Structure formats: structure tokens, C-alpha cells
Amino acid sequence: MDIPRHWRLNKQRYALTGEVCPHCDAKIFPPRDVCPECGGEAKTEFEFSGKGEVYSFTDIYNAPEGFEETIPYTVALVKLDEGPVVTAQLTDIGDRGVEIGMPVEMITRKLRSDGDERGLLVYGYKFRPQVSV
Amino acid sequence: MDNEQTKDKVMKPSLPVGIVGYGAYVPQYRLPATEISRIWRGGLSIEPILEKSVPGIDEDVITMSIEAARNTLMRAEVDPQDIRAVWVGSESHPYAVKPTSTIVAEALGITPYTQAADMEFACKAGSEAMVTAMAMVGSGMGRYALAIGMDTAQGKPGDVLEYTTAAGGGAFLIGPAEESLAVIDGVTSYVTDTPDFWRREHQKYPEHGGRFTGQPAYFKHILNAVNTLLDELGTTPAEYDFVIFHQPNTKFPQRVAKELGFTPSQLETGLLSPRIGNTYAGSSLIGLTAVLDQAEPGDRILMASFGSGAGSDALSFQVTEEILSRKGKAFSTEDYISRRTEIDYAQYARMRGKITLK
Numbered sequence: 001m002d003i004p005r006h007w008r009l010n011k012q013r014y015a016l017t018g019e020v021c022p023h024c025d026a027k028i029f030p031p032r033d034v035c036p037e038c039g040g041e042a043k044t045e046f047e048f049s050g051k052g053e054v055y056s057f058t059d060i061y062n063a064p065e066g067f068e069e070t071i072p073y074t075v076a077l078v079k080l081d082e083g084p085v086v087t088a089q090l091t092d093i094g095d096r097g098v099e100i101g102m103p104v105e106m107i108t109r110k111l112r113s114d115g116d117e118r119g120l121l122v123y124g125y126k127f128r129p130q131v132s133v
Numbered sequence: 134m135d136n137e138q139t140k141d142k143v144m145k146p147s148l149p150v151g152i153v154g155y156g157a158y159v160p161q162y163r164l165p166a167t168e169i170s171r172i173w174r175g176g177l178s179i180e181p182i183l184e185k186s187v188p189g190i191d192e193d194v195i196t197m198s199i200e201a202a203r204n205t206l207m208r209a210e211v212d213p214q215d216i217r218a219v220w221v222g223s224e225s226h227p228y229a230v231k232p233t234s235t236i237v238a239e240a241l242g243i244t245p246y247t248q249a250a251d252m253e254f255a256c257k258a259g260s261e262a263m264v265t266a267m268a269m270v271g272s273g274m275g276r277y278a279l280a281i282g283m284d285t286a287q288g289k290p291g292d293v294l295e296y297t298t299a300a301g302g303g304a305f306l307i308g309p310a311e312e313s314l315a316v317i318d319g320v321t322s323y324v325t326d327t328p329d330f331w332r333r334e335h336q337k338y339p340e341h342g343g344r345f346t347g348q349p350a351y352f353k354h355i356l357n358a359v360n361t362l363l364d365e366l367g368t369t370p371a372e373y374d375f376v377i378f379h380q381p382n383t384k385f386p387q388r389v390a391k392e393l394g395f396t397p398s399q400l401e402t403g404l405l406s407p408r409i410g411n412t413y414a415g416s417s418l419i420g421l422t423a424v425l426d427q428a429e430p431g432d433r434i435l436m437a438s439f440g441s442g443a444g445s446d447a448l449s450f451q452v453t454e455e456i457l458s459r460k461g462k463a464f465s466t467e468d469y470i471s472r473r474t475e476i477d478y479a480q481y482a483r484m485r486g487k488i489t490l491k
Contacts, residue, residue, distance in 0.1 A: 014199075014240035047242075069490065070190050091191055092161055094474040108199045108240055109191040121227055123195060123236060131464060131472055 002114065006122055013124035016106050018084070020046035027082035050106030052080040052127070057090065057098050066112040074098055078127050092128040103130040143319040143365040144264070146271020151313025151450070152305050153277065154209025154459065157422035158201035159301035159409055159469040162187040166296050168478045173291040181382040185299035185410025187476060188285045190484050192300070193227045198283045199240045201304035204463035205279070206241060208314075209306045213241050216306070217275025218248035220265055222258025222414045223302075224332070224339075225285045226251050237281070248278075255330060256379055257440020258282060258414040259302060264320050264446055266307040277308045284413035289338035290487060297382055297406065301469075302415020303422040314455040315425065315434065317448060319366055323358040324444035331442065341441075350443045351381070355389050358445035359437050366449055370394040373449075374432040377403035377420035379439035381411045389437075402427050403436075408470055414440075423466040428452045 011017045018029035023040035027048065035042040057076035060067075067073070074090040076098070090098060091109055104127035114120040164187050166180030188197065198221050206213060219238040226233045234249035252258045252265070259282015266278035283302030288294035310316045329350035332339035342350075355378060363369065370376070376395045378386040383406055390400045403420035412419055417438040424434055432452040439445045482488055 010239055014236075015242065089191075092189060092474075094161065107196070109189075109196050110193055111191070121193075121195075123240075126191065131468060 003120060006114065006120060009124075014108055016048040016050055016125050018046050018048055020044050027080075027084060029080065029084040029086055048080055048082055048106070051130070052078045052104055052106075054090075054098060054100055054102045054104060055079040055085055056100060066114070076104070076127065078104055086125075089126045090128065091126045096129055104128060105130045140365045142361050143321050145319045146267050146317070148271050148273055149310035149316060150267050150270045150307055151310045151316035151453070152425070153211065153308035153312050153314065154205040154207070154306040155314075155422050155425050156201045156204025156206075156208065156304045156463055157301070157419050157466040157469060158197045158204070158283070159186050159419070159466070160188045160192055160197070161472045161474045162189060162476050162484065163473050164476055164478070164481045168481070169296050172478045173295075179293075181293070181296050181384065182410055183407050185297060186301050186412070187481055187484055188300040193285060194221070194223045194225050194283045195227055195233050195236050197285070197300065197302060198233065198237045198281045198304065201283065201302060202237060202241055202279060202281060205304040205306050207463040208459045209277075209308070210462075211277055211306065211308070213243045214246070216243045216247055216277045216279055218266060218269055218278035219243055219281075220248070220250055220252055220262035220279070221281045221283065222252040222254070222260075222262040223282070223284050224253065224255060224258065224413050225287065243279070254444065255440035255442050256381075256411075256413045256416055257438050257444050257446060259418045260436070260438035260446040260448065261440075263305055263307065263418070263448070264322065266305070267317055267320065270307050270309065277306055280305050280307060282414040282416075282418040284415050286411060286413040287332070287338050292338070294339070294341065297411040299410025299412050301409055301412040301419050303418035305418070312455070313453060314459050315428070315450040315452045317450055319362065319449055321358050321362040321365070321447045322444060323354050323361065325354070327354070327443035329441045329443055346381075346441070347385070350441060351379070351385055351439050352389055352392070354443050354445035355379070355437045355439050355447075356392065358447035359393055359435065362435075362447040362449060368433070368449065370399070372433055373399060373435045375402055375424040375428065375434045376400055377417050377424055377434070377436040379417045379437065379445075380404060380406035380420065381416070383407045405466070405470065419466060425452075425456065426460055426465045426467065428456055430454045430456060
């Protein structure tokens with residue numbers, strides 16, 4: 001059980017909350033308090049729009065522990081509109097298939113159960129194909 | 134209908150309040166009713182609806198509530214830090230002990246200075262949250278309160294309930310009338326101890342009283358709640374542009390609408406059960422979101438929930454000019470309903486955890 005580890009990541013996992021650099025305006029995810037672009041201190045919270053596109057992806061058939069129940073699933077590098085690239089599961093793909101460059105949007109979903117059915121439920125960001133309206 | 138003549142059963146807040154923002158969520162998967170007939174009835178058709186929505190393997194009341202509430206806040210455009218309550222009504226809270234509402238509040242940036250609680254009253258838990266939110270805002274204890282009705286409904290495999298038990302719901306931000314897109318006129322609640330449907334602790338599926346769920350339960354409670362509300366507000370069915378009822382199937386809301394004197398056209402917009410099923414605590418609330426998507430300033434809306442056990446909340450609204458600028462700011466209910474991926478019974482069994490892995 002990793003209760004403190006999950007709890008510490010709640011904000012970034014639930015709402016894609018990162019940071020913005022007050023010196024060079026770079027958007028930072030995951031938050032690390034130091035700007036990877038200019039090296040300045042960056043502690044200002046920034047909520048990402050959640051919109052981005054698939055940079056690359058792979059399908060997982062042999063899942064690591066805790067993710068077996070959802071196989072097969074797709075993990076992607078998602079390039080957010082604001083710049084950073086994040087690794088996340090894709091979901092709600094349906095019959096569409098996945099393509100590089102496909103527009104996706106962030107949603108909060110159940111990632112896994114920490115341990116067995118008695119464990120903590122871990123929630124966090126995934127991405128789905130953008131819902132067209 | 135009760136014969137008591139006093140007009141003090143309608144509940145009104147001290148300060149005028151209404152709906153500042155609303156949002157819906159329906160998962161994309163659909164199980165056609167014919168699939169259930171194929172598996173359990175040798176194909177014999179008894180389908181009470183066309184198809185029902187099914188939550189994906191990574192969805193539950195928490196994730197669905199977060200998405201509906203995000204849509205609500207996009208329409209409301211208020212600072213989440215000004216919200217003083219998050220109340221989630223459901224029959225399918227993922228935890229037996231640990232609130233759904235704290236996770237929803239955290240994800241939306243509403244924590245930490247807020248009330249948070251999970252409500253339960255079978256399918257009435259969502260409207261219960263709405264009325265409680267109106268009371269809180271209407272008493273001046275907080276400027277905004279978020280009320281959610283959301284479910285991933287349970288039904289025993291092979292039971293008639295399995296045809297309709299679906300997933301989805303709605304979220305409403307209640308706030309001051311001057312900021313509202315629909316202002317509340319008043320509420321009546323009609324509650325008795327009527328054992329039409331229940332689920333005991335640690336049981337996966339609910340039990341129900343078959344035909345007993347109709348006349349003494351659904352119809353009696355809704356008829357009394359609505360008739361009393363209309364009587365005490367001095368309104369008539371003809372004055373309403375839209376009416377929404379709890380929708381466990383297609384027939385019950387149609388029949389109760391007719392008995393109360395509403396026309397099929399008043400009912401049509403908010404009657405979603407034929408296409409998504411019975412979303413339990415979300416059922417009447419998501420009907421209201423679909424109506425608000427179509428509403429115009431000046432429209433009157435009547436909504437009546439029903440929860441087994443049993444009770445009904447009847448709410449009367451008047452739509453304001455604010456609806457025009459707000460409704461297009463988030464996905465509409467129809468956007469979610471038309472986002473449709475059909476599945477078969479085997480996929481459904483897997484997604485709903487009906488296949489034992491260990």
C-alpha cells in the first residue's frame with residue numbers, strides 16, 4: 001500500500017495541475033518547482049486545458065501488476081496544447097482506432113485498485129478521442 | 134391525492150435561488166435490450182426500452198460525477214473556491230466507507246473549505262442533493278452548492294431490471310437567483326415507508342416487489358408530490374413547457390404524465406430512458422439537463438423524481454435569459470447520447486465485473 005505516494009499526487013493526477021514558469025512562461029508537467037526551460041524557480045500552479053494530440057502510442061497486452069483487468073489497452077505519449085508531453089492511457093477508443101496526431105482530451109478515470117479489492121481506488125488522468133460536437 | 138387543504142407543504146428558500154450551471158454525463162457504451170432477451174429469454178422480446186448505457190471498465194460514479202460537474206462549472210463560470218457544498222446522490226458509491234464527494238471536490242478544485250457528503254435514497258438521492266443545496270444557498274449559508282445525481286445501476290442478471298439498469302446522471306450548481314439560468318418556484322417532497330425495492334448491505338443486486346413498484350410506489354408518490362406542488366403554487370400542467378419524471382422504463386413516465394394531465398410533447402424532450410435506460414439517482418436529473426439544453430427564457434419546467442422506499446421530490450422552475458449564453462458552453466446531453474458504441478452481452482458482462490477472475 002502506497003497511500004502517501006498516491007495522496008501526494010492527487011492534484012496533478014485528478015485535474016492535470018502543473019506549473020507555469022513566472023520567468024519564461026513555460027508550462028510544466030509534471031510539476032517539479034524548477035523550470036526545465038530556463039532553470040528558474042517555478043512554483044505557480046497551472047491547470048492544463050487537457051487538450052492535446054497523440055505523439056506516439058503502443059498497445060499493451062502484458063500488463064504490469066494492477067492493470068491486468070483492463071488489457072488490452074493503449075498507452076500514448078500525448079503532446080498537450082501547452083507544450084509538455086505526458087504518458088497516459090487512452091480510453092473510450094471504441095471502433096475508431098488510434099493514429100499519431102489524433103486530437104485527444106483529458107478525463108479523470110479509475111487507474112487501478114491499489115492491491116486487491118480491499119485496496120484504495122486510484123484515480124487519475126487518461127485521454128480519449130476528442131468528443132466532436 | 135391527500136385531502137388536506139393547507140397550502141404550506143411547498144418548500145421555498147428564504148432567498149431566491151436557482152440553477153447557475155448544469156452538466157450531464159452518459160458513458161458511450163450501449164447494450165441493446167435484444168441482447169438481454171437473446172441471453173436470458175431465448176430471444177423472446179419483452180424489451181421495456183431500446184438500449185441502455187453501460188459504463189466503461191474504468192468508469193464509476195466518481196469519474197462520471199467529475200465529468201458532469203466539469204460541464205456544470207464550464208456553464209456556471211464561477212470560482213470553484215466559492216462553492217460551499219458538494220453532495221453526490223447515488224446507489225453505486227464506489228466505496229462503502231469513504232466519500233465520493235471529497236474526490237469529486239478535490240478534482241474540481243473546490244476543496245478544502247466546503248461541505249462534502251454522499252447521499253442515499255434509492256433513485257431520489259440526486260434530487261435530494263438538489264433540494265438540500267437549495268436550502269443551503271437559500272438560507273445564506275453559502276453562495277453556491279453543487280448537487281449531483283449519478284449512478285452505475287445494479288440489476289440482477291436475467292432479472293427484468295437488467296434491461297434498464299444504466300449509467301449516467303447530471304450535476305447542478307445551485308446559486309443566487311440573479312445569476313441563475315432557471316429559478317426555483319418551490320419544492321414538494323412526499324415520502325412514506327413503502328418497501329417496493331431495496332438492496333441489503335453487502336448484496337450486489339437489489340430486490341424488488343414486481344408489480345408493487347407501480348401503483349403504491351412510483352405512481353402514488355409522484356402523483357401526490359406533483360399535485361400538491363401544482364395546487365400550492367397555483368399552476369396547471371398546461372402552463373409548463375417541459376415535464377420530467379423519474380424514468381425506470383418508458384411506460385411509467387408516459388402513464389404518470391397522462392394521469393397528471395401533461396401531453397406527450399411536454400414529456401418528450403426529457404424522456405431519455407428509451408435510449409439510455411434507467412440511471413437511478415441520475416434519471417430525472419439527466420432528463421432536466423436535456424430539457425435545459427432546449428429551453429428558452431420564460432419556459433416553465435416541472436421535474437419529479439422518485440426513489441424507492443419511497444418518495445418523490447417535485448420541483449418547479451422558470452427559465453431566465455441566462456440560459457442563452459450558458460447552454461452552449463459545455464457538451465450537451467445529446468452530444469453524450471449520440472456518442473454511441475454498441476456492445477454485446479459478453480463485453481457487457483466483462484465491463485460490469487460479472488466475470489470472476491479469481
